[in-house]
Amino acid sequence: MADESERLKNEGNEWFKLSKFHKAIESYSSALEHARTPVILCNRALAYLKVELPGAAIADADEALSIEPGFVKAYYRKATGHIELGKQKEALKDLKKVVQMVPNDPDAKAKHDACEKEVKRIRFFEAILSPDAPTPSQTIVLDNLKVDAxxxxxxxxxxxxxxxxxxxxxxxxxxxxxxxxxxxxxxxxxxxxxxxxxxxxxxxxxxxxxxxxxxxxxxxxxxxxxxxxxxxxxxxxxxxxxxxxxxxxxxxxxxxxxxxxxxxxxxxxxxxxxxxxxxxxxxxxxxxxxxxxxxxxxxxxxxxxxxxxxxxxxxxxxxxxxxxxxxxxxxxxxxxxxxxxxxxxxxxxxxxxxxxxxxxxxxxxxxxxxxxxxxxxxxxxxxxxxxxxxxxxxxxxxxxxxxxxxxxxxxxxxxxxxxxxxxxxxxxxxxxxxxxxxxxxxxxxxxxxxxEHVQHPGKKAMYYSSAFGGMM
CATH class of the missing domain: 3.60.21.10 (Metallo-dependent phosphatases)
Structure with missing residues (x-):
């Protein structure tokens, strides 16, 4: 059973390398029928993230942590899932766990600090919002805007x-x-x-x-x-x-x-x-x-x-x-x-x-x-x-x-x-x-x-994204 699980996990890894993420999910799911391990769960979680199913990724990460509470990769998966859902505060909790577990890892610290900075920015934005404040459109006088010569x-x-x-x-x-x-x-x-x-x-x-x-x-x-x-x-x-x-x-x-x-x-x-x-x-x-x-x-x-x-x-x-x-x-x-x-x-x-x-x-x-x-x-x-x-x-x-x-x-x-x-x-x-x-x-x-797609110049996808140290 363990050998078959390993074979299917490796098959999933190959599909993942080819960007065939749904195929990878199928292989990982079959592998999990033979052995539910934190590694396979986190591999499937990453594939779920690639096809924009962060809820499923978080569920897999939670199961991985129930099996092995100290499995650091699972907290990374949870954090990324929460970020994909726009829940940066929840992601920060996950990344704090990571930093506690691997305090000397510079990559973990960088991701944590980037997320913490974003959470502070959002909190500041929310703090200055007032329900009585004018909307952006109400503050603009178009005639006052000039075009540079x-x-x-x-x-x-x-x-x-x-x-x-x-x-x-x-x-x-x-x-x-x-x-x-x-x-x-x-x-x-x-x-x-x-x-x-x-x-x-x-x-x-x-x-x-x-x-x-x-x-x-x-x-x-x-x-x-x-x-x-x-x-x-x-x-x-x-x-x-x-x-x-x-x-x-x-x-x-x-x-x-x-x-x-x-x-x-x-x-x-x-x-x-x-x-x-x-x-x-x-x-x-x-x-x-x-x-x-x-x-x-x-x-x-x-x-x-x-x-x-x-x-x-x-x-x-x-x-x-x-x-x-x-x-x-x-x-x-x-x-x-x-x-x-x-x-x-x-x-x-x-x-x-x-x-x-x-x-x-x-x-x-x-x-x-x-x-x-x-x-x-x-x-x-x-x-x-x-x-x-x-x-x-x-x-x-x-x-x-x-x-x-x-x-x-x-x-x-x-x-x-x-x-x-x-x-x-x-x-x-x-x-x-x-x-x-x-x-x-x-x-x-x-x-x-x-x-089919056409070529475009310049910037690749996600160039301007808030990437939290590369998590996205």
Missing amino acids: SYDGPRIDGTQLTQEYVTGLMQRFKEEKLIARRDIICILLEVLKIFKSLPNFVSVSVPDDEEITVCGDTHGQFYDLLNLFKINGQCSPKNRYLFNGDFVDRGSYSLENVTTLFALKVLYPDSIFLSRGNHEGLSMNRVYGFEGEVKKKYDDGVFDLFSEVFNALPTGHIINGKVFVTHGGLTSKDDVLIEDLQKPNRFGEIPESGLICESLWADPQPMKGRSPSKRGVGLSFGPDVTEAFLARNNLKLVVRSHEVKDNGYVVEHDGKCITIFSAPNYCDSIGNKGAFIRFRGADMEPKFTTF
């Missing part, structure tokens, strides 16, 4: 965006140049007005003889976004798009990516639709790079304004009364109607529970019913949950994103639940394809297109 890029005349300006913006970003600070603030203020006018779930109408393209996560992969537009055509009143969240983080061109989408929304408010993802929030932005990127490219004030805009993004969309689109998936209650999803106040940070949280964090599962999420947030929902929700709300299909897929998309739950993911070669390492769906208004039947 040396700036040679496109300029917004007043607050009116034109097709010429947006084309120039995309070209400038492609050349790794920034637009004027005044103009990015203008775009954020204008798109904020639009989002504030919308309900949690927005109804989208597509004429019978026209189409809409639904895209999943793009995660700061701006050059792949440009390629997507090259393949499928630029956004226009006759070429509608819906981007289903996670515009930022991980990819190191997140500012360019999300600003392009926001500029298009201002230019064509009825032709491009944007849903919030679980990464359009402060806790994720602190860890996965967007905060660091914006502050490096602009400043704190621009980042704070982005956060305010993220807090106003719609939770999802319903296309032609038939296709339900949200970033994560369905909820923990059986009797939820669309009107119930319209009730929560979405204007704030993503809550840790409730309908909005579940909509942005949930995942489908093959078995019936519901299960706790391996992410550590939200839940997993089965085909019976999907079928009941669709029947109750007179819908035909759920489209969600939130998970990388080898081919860019997966159809599950008897064809009634589609996952779409539009960031090919995710994090510059996974090797997956991207995909998008086209729906014609007349029948709303999905037609899939997959595409």
Whole structure:
């Protein structure tokens, strides 16, 4: 039994080296059926972290510690899982244990100190927040913002965006140049007005003889976004798009990516639709790079304004009364109607529970019913949950994103639940394809297109992330 466990563990290690993390998890899981050792549990925990299942990683680390309380690697895994969930205070507790166990390890001390510094920064930020303080948008007078005379890029005349300006913006970003600070603030203020006018779930109408393209996560992969537009055509009143969240983080061109989408929304408010993802929030932005990127490219004030805009993004969309689109998936209650999803106040940070949280964090599962999420947030929902929700709300299909897929998309739950993911070669390492769906208004039947990644210059994924001494 021990020999078979060792063989399967080594098999998992080989899959891991090839970045085939789901295969690695399968091998480690099989190994654990023969022998539950702290080493195999921590190996599987690391693979879970690679596929963004920190809840499962923390559970494996806890089991490893129940077997061997002094197993240092398990505390590292727990700390990384808590960081992935934006729970830096919990991670610091784990890293304190590590430092106690290996006080002379400089790497452990560096990770602990980096995490401690971040916790202090967050505490300071929380301490100075006041519920009565004006929002960033309320403190800005656009007319007081001037553009430096040396700036040679496109300029917004007043607050009116034109097709010429947006084309120039995309070209400038492609050349790794920034637009004027005044103009990015203008775009954020204008798109904020639009989002504030919308309900949690927005109804989208597509004429019978026209189409809409639904895209999943793009995660700061701006050059792949440009390629997507090259393949499928630029956004226009006759070429509608819906981007289903996670515009930022991980990819190191997140500012360019999300600003392009926001500029298009201002230019064509009825032709491009944007849903919030679980990464359009402060806790994720602190860890996965967007905060660091914006502050490096602009400043704190621009980042704070982005956060305010993220807090106003719609939770999802319903296309032609038939296709339900949200970033994560369905909820923990059986009797939820669309009107119930319209009730929560979405204007704030993503809550840790409730309908909005579940909509942005949930995942489908093959078995019936519901299960706790391996992410550590939200839940997993089965085909019976999907079928009941669709029947109750007179819908035909759920489209969600939130998970990388080898081919860019997966159809599950008897064809009634589609996952779409539009960031090919995710994090510059996974090797997956991207995909998008086209729906014609007349029948709303999905037609899939997959595409490969393109090369991009400069910074690799996670370049701007708060890496806590390399843990991420």
